Amino acid sequence: MNNRRLSVRGLFHLGASFAADGNLVTSHENFLRVVPSRMPSQIDVGILLLEPGADPPAVRAAVQRLMADDVMVVDRAELVRLEHDFWQNSTGIGFVFTLGALMGFVVGIVIVYQILYTEIANHLSQYATLIAMGHSQRFLLAIVGAAALILCVLGYVPGLLMSAALYRLTESATFLPMTLGLTKSVAVLGLTLAMCFISGGFALRKLRDADPADLF
Amino acid sequence: MQPTVSIAGVNHFFGDGSGRKQILHGVSLDIAPGEIVLLTGPSGSGKSTLLTLVGALRTVQEGALRVFGHELFGAAAELQRAVRRRIGYIFQEHNLLPFLTARRNVELALHLERVASDAGFEAQARAVLAAVGLDAEADRAPATLSSGQKQRVAIARALVHRPQLILADEPTAALDRASGLQCVQLMRRLAKEQGCPILLVTHDSRIHDIADRILRIEDGRLLPM
Numbered sequence: 001m002n003n004r005r006l007s008v009r010g011l012f013h014l015g016a017s018f019a020a021d022g023n024l025v026t027s028h029e030n031f032l033r034v035v036p037s038r039m040p041s042q043i044d045v046g047i048l049l050l051e052p053g054a055d056p057p058a059v060r061a062a063v064q065r066l067m068a069d070d071v072m073v074v075d076r077a078e079l080v081r082l083e084h085d086f087w088q089n090s091t092g093i094g095f096v097f098t099l100g101a102l103m104g105f106v107v108g109i110v111i112v113y114q115i116l117y118t119e120i121a122n123h124l125s126q127y128a129t130l131i132a133m134g135h136s137q138r139f140l141l142a143i144v145g146a147a148a149l150i151l152c153v154l155g156y157v158p159g160l161l162m163s164a165a166l167y168r169l170t171e172s173a174t175f176l177p178m179t180l181g182l183t184k185s186v187a188v189l190g191l192t193l194a195m196c197f198i199s200g201g202f203a204l205r206k207l208r209d210a211d212p213a214d215l216f
Numbered sequence: 217m218q219p220t221v222s223i224a225g226v227n228h229f230f231g232d233g234s235g236r237k238q239i240l241h242g243v244s245l246d247i248a249p250g251e252i253v254l255l256t257g258p259s260g261s262g263k264s265t266l267l268t269l270v271g272a273l274r275t276v277q278e279g280a281l282r283v284f285g286h287e288l289f290g291a292a293a294e295l296q297r298a299v300r301r302r303i304g305y306i307f308q309e310h311n312l313l314p315f316l317t318a319r320r321n322v323e324l325a326l327h328l329e330r331v332a333s334d335a336g337f338e339a340q341a342r343a344v345l346a347a348v349g350l351d352a353e354a355d356r357a358p359a360t361l362s363s364g365q366k367q368r369v370a371i372a373r374a375l376v377h378r379p380q381l382i383l384a385d386e387p388t389a390a391l392d393r394a395s396g397l398q399c400v401q402l403m404r405r406l407a408k409e410q411g412c413p414i415l416l417v418t419h420d421s422r423i424h425d426i427a428d429r430i431l432r433i434e435d436g437r438l439l440p441m
């Protein structure tokens with residue numbers, strides 16, 4: 001590497017990331033030999049190993065006092081969060097993903113709206129009968145809401161299974177670490193519900209604005 | 217006695233601009249409590265339009281139209297709904313919900329605020345289905361009933377909440393002579409029992425004899441009888 005012969009002494013498992021295709025762990029002496037342009041004072045991330053029994057928050061505060069203001073002393077969980085936020089918010093990749101998710105949400109609303117609207121149009125005279133009996137918009141909304149809920153659940157289950165398969169496929173093809181956690185799944189379920197109910201509300205507007213007599 | 221329905225100088229138009237067509241011309245009409253009024257006329261004469269105006273299913277454009285003493289001209293949605301609840305509506309098509317049994321369809325007219333049902337509703341629905349001679353069919357799906365039976369379910373649905381006015385739009389159009397007559401006689405009997413007036417739109421001359429008064433409408437004008 002960089003015109004130096006290195007011998008690999010062991011392997012570990014770590015996938016690719018957005019920044020690098022592969023990773024190499026070596027001592028700082030070797031690192032400086034392989035990358036001569038780096039000054040020994042240029043340190044991006046350092047690790048402090050604590051003695052058993054040490055109090056991490058106390059050590060952290062003490063070390064922070066010794067360091068310059070532009071050095072952050074963080075624990076492991078906070079480092080993970082900082083990295084996550086960086087990729088999510090400070091890089092183009094995060095924005096593209098957020099935009100993709102947002103587009104998916106909007107397209108979902110349009111599709112569910114189409115389905116619900118067709119459903120209402122097919123049963124227009126029955127809805128009009130309910131209105132003629134004096135049923136309230138709330139009652140109709142409850143019916144459309146129930147239809148939306150059924151759609152949501154029926155769509156979510158295969159969607160979740162397909163996503164899980166797609167995650168595994170992407171992971172094996174790109175070595176990018178992909179996790180479909182519980183929080184993410186629940187959040188998507190929440191978004192799907194919101195999507196279906198928003199569409200249902202829109203679909204019902206057509207029913208509300210017309211004179212019931214024109215619906216038969 | 218205050219008339220149940222009082223219509224004075226009602227005009228109604230369809231369409232806008234140059235395509236605007238007058239459907240009703242200065243229609244005036246009173247319906248007394250307990251009275252059975254038949255409205256006849258050729259198709260396109262405006263009789264169904266008049267019926268939907270009385271049923272608060274259409275916005276009154278010009279004139280005065282009072283139902284149960286409530287002015288429907290310029291009425292808010294809330295008042296329209298309150299009037300609709302006191303009306304039993306029977307349509308040309310039975311308009312039953314296919315996925316509910318006959319009894320559940322009838323119950324639909326009872327729970328106007330809640331989706332949930334209760335035992336009291338079931339008893340009422342069964343009683344009125346028995347009154348239209350369908351006690352044995354209460355738990356069957358509409359698809360398994362004959363068209364006459366379906367229309368009788370629709371009549372039961374229109375009567376179950378003890379309406380103060382019945383509006384019927386060609387209720388016998390989809391029925392043969394025997395079941396058509398059976399349906400209107402049933403309506404007449406139940407309406408007289410409950411003291412509730414009926415406004416019935418039809419061009420079926422076979423059922424004229426149930427009426428207290430027959431009105432004819434042509435080109436949107438009520439003809440003197």
